[in-house]
Amino acid sequence: MRLALFLLMTGLATACTQFPELDATATPGVADAPYPDLLPIDQLLRGSAARATPEVRAGVEARAAALRGRAAALQGPVIDAATRRRMAGGVATR
Template identity: 55%
Template sequence: MARLAHTPLRLGAKTLLTVLVIGLSACTQFPELDAAQTPGIGQAPYPKLISLDGLLVGPEPRATVDVISNVQGRVAGLQARAARLRRVTAGPAGIEARLARLRQKAAALRAAQ
């Protein structure tokens, strides 16, 4: 007796189904982008364009003392957080001792080879 109820779809049927789903999703209505405009933006003047050469000629930007101290403070905070995370033990109690024993056994096995 053939078991037709539980036979998986063949590759052709799966491909056809995938193409059908993708094709139907292409018919989806998308919201109008103009409806998302800020009120009054349609009447605003067009922005003034400037030459890129004028922007590239100036001196290279330098970090100010405030920026440097802000970044250094963030670095110190992240290093402190990393140190706290290194001290956290994850797993059941006594896992460190078990890991130490396993590492010793692995070292002994490597030495025996």
């Protein structure tokens, strides 16, 4: 019973956590902007496609390239060869 109460309290405490990195990404004025109108899906699908400005496109492409670079760096071995050889020797007991 105590474990269940502890898990419940931990879950409730984490639900109250602030995420400043998300708050910092909000466009200025968004909090005060009115809610958009709800439209039928047919009307939305008939509308023109969104277009990105060259600046937005360059920013997205730069971020994608940086993420690809990070992903490539993570593809290497986790344990270097020297450490792997040392680990293969086992643990010496006295």
